[in-house]
Amino acid sequence: MAAVERQQWDVVVVGAGGAGLRAAIEARERGARTAVICKSLFGKAHTVMAEGGIAAAMANANPHDTWQVHFRDTMRGGKFLNQWRMAELHAQEAPDRVWELETWGALFDRTKDGRISQRNFGGHEYPRLAHVGDRTGLELIRTLQQKIVALQQEDHRETGDYESRLKVFQECTVTRILKDGDRVGGVFGYVRESGRFFVLEAPAVVIATGGIGKSFKVTSNSWEYTGDGHALALLAGAPLLNMEFVQFHPTGMVWPPSVKGILVTESVRGDGGVLRNSDGKRFMFDYIPDVFKEKYAETEEEADRWYDDPDDNRRPPELLPRDEVARAINSEVKEGRGSPHGGVFLDVSTRMPAEVIKRRLPSMYHQFKELADVDITAEPMEVGPTCHYVMGGIAVDSDTAAARGVPGLFAAGEVAGGMHGSNRLGGNSLSDLLVFGRRAGGYAAEYAAAATRVPVAEEQVDSAAAEALRPFSAEGLEPDAGPPENPYTLHQELQQTMNDLVGIIRRAPEMERALEKLAELRTRARRAGVEGHRQFNPGWHLALDLRNMLLVSECVARAALERTESRGGHTREDFPSMDRAWRSVNLLCRLTDPTGGLAATDPVRGQIDLVRETTEPIRPDLLALFEKEELVKYLADEELYE
């Protein structure tokens, strides 16, 4: 095999969304020569899709807001399964991360006295989301992109080279983490444009690749969300945590079919939009669960008063956490009270004047007008649940973002697990990216400075190259097994399987069927073949991404089958209630074959082993932030009386 180009860096960041870019900025500012690798063009990452805002207890809109209140909301939203130390750090550091963006040129919407405006969102007690209309993610990504350019300009002035200390490798895909023994040695990947392979050697690698939504048919996620980082970590020997928790955002577009799943921001409800069924009823009042009874309005009148007088009224139930709203919509549709295209109605047109809607929700106005011929200032939208976010992810140390068991590997953002427990609150994602992106970058730089470089063996590079080239010779490999498979067909079958059998409402027999189907797809995926050559070949890229989606989907299905309760983003029809005994249980997924090989495996046993682990008890001073009556609903008796 021809020699593969090798370069040396101190820190390699895989992924250039909010977490990856924030990690890269931090690593570079701490003196590490830093490379960022992304599948798309620089600045196009999925973070641009985030609409509503960044949650941070800056107390600009309500002086009562503090990090403690934000911490409480986050734990409630996650049904207390959150890695509490992450939730604590997140709530404490989010305001600084937002203010820092302003010093890099971000322009948030303002309050009357010139500070950053904050809006209401589901599950947040106070208006807490810093925002720019409904395009906050774009502002975040552009600000970080421009900060990276500013650092490159600094380096150019000093060294004459923009890329001497911080380089973005755009449109490149990483397919393997390279190691020597236990320790990270670098990454192997290909340039999408040319198909050329490359190796970046580095003692520290930060994974910030985002989520897994492309394994589901109806999703708000872009093509990039194929679970690459989750799979890279598994293959490198790191465990994934609580993969059963997948968030279905309650409001995705449902019509026309080609846009089904595209996100309709929660800001629509935060700013006053209401959900109605085909009878015109605001049905969310019927779906307030016991744990939230005291916090939500019981009448439309009280709910409507809350927007102007939040201190003396309770919040409207449309602003319950996302898992609750998604399940409610699902039930309404199932019981025959849905809208013509199988969703429910989300209405702002009767709630505020047209010009206010256009100013506060410009991209929603645009999106519905252009893609669905619906004028949201005059008529209701039709919406339904869409796969949006994975709470599960790489198991990390709360403080340092270091992946467990693989020295030199770090993870931040959606790909990291634990922070959001069983369900993420809206707005907590962008703040998560910034808080833990910065931490991951900082600790990776620190680790790299102290570490000695480990050699990357030629055989590892060769086997990674052979794995990546396999789809070009699919026909010759196993001539008896059958003809080559079309990767697009395999992908569609995978999406249908996960959507139908491990979707928003889950049942044991269906998940068992899903595991069988995944085993079949895994075998067929070994014969995924491609036409053409290596230059910018989407069929080839998809064939390689299938490995990752199949691995991650198996994790989701296995963990979901194991957890016999309903909590947050995991709803079992056969175990419909939350079980306090499960509160202290984490499910860890590991690769069955610890050498990282992916043999054509036994369909039943599969490629993933599940391990149960008891969570670390919540620190007493953090528990003291809650009333005893509330804790009783979540914590097992032995946790309460310790």
Add this chain to the structure above:
Amino acid sequence: MSGYEARFKVWRGDADGGGLEDFRVEVNDGEVVLDIIHRLQATQAPDLAVRWNCKAGKCGSCSAEINGRPRLMCMTRMSVFDREETVTVTPLRTFPVIRDLVTDVGFNYAKAREIPAFVPPAGLGPGEYRMMQEDVDRSQEFRKCIECFLCQDTCHVVRDHEENKTAFAGPRFLMRIAELDMHPLDAAAEAGLDRKSTAQDDHGLGYCNITKCCTEVCPEGIKITDNALIPLKERAVDRKYDPLVWLGSKIRRRSP
């Protein structure tokens, strides 16, 4: 409305050349051009190269020329075409082709690096910034830009004039200068940087003769010419010909 079979012509090839290839392909209710390109990939041309990401008009990846007009494929409804009409999809003409509908947009990233970054005001720490909404409105309009580079593609200064590319940053990046210049707290002037004159002297603002082609293709509806380029031109001209401004700038530069 039921599905039908549409006629498509898609440019296929690479840096060495290529041509339009004919396809007949199914079209369903509500679909956009990008859906049709994806259907071609899944059923007829698995290696057809195309960039895309969000499929919701938010990331600016799927730029191409549809029947000769620069557009986002994800925001172009099939219903805007007559069913009998052949839809022709070609790569952005201003940038070198890599493969099929994918072009080398590196020009834009190179220009982005040449625009001096935001200069934070001295003496204001994080959390101390105070700006009024009406003062950030103007720059916020420009920050809606999704960097689809359709304005860069359509601008006649560079569209058929490779030789102008060195001297001309293009509408997107002249607008970036306007955005920073109108930022209420940008301290470039205090640091001795006059953004208006750099627009004129270093980034080719003078090449623009306000034909508004950029504004017409902007999928975000940003009034690039009226709100960014013309005001920038007016301010740059004021600087250039006003002797008092000239004198002031000399004096200010001397102060520490």
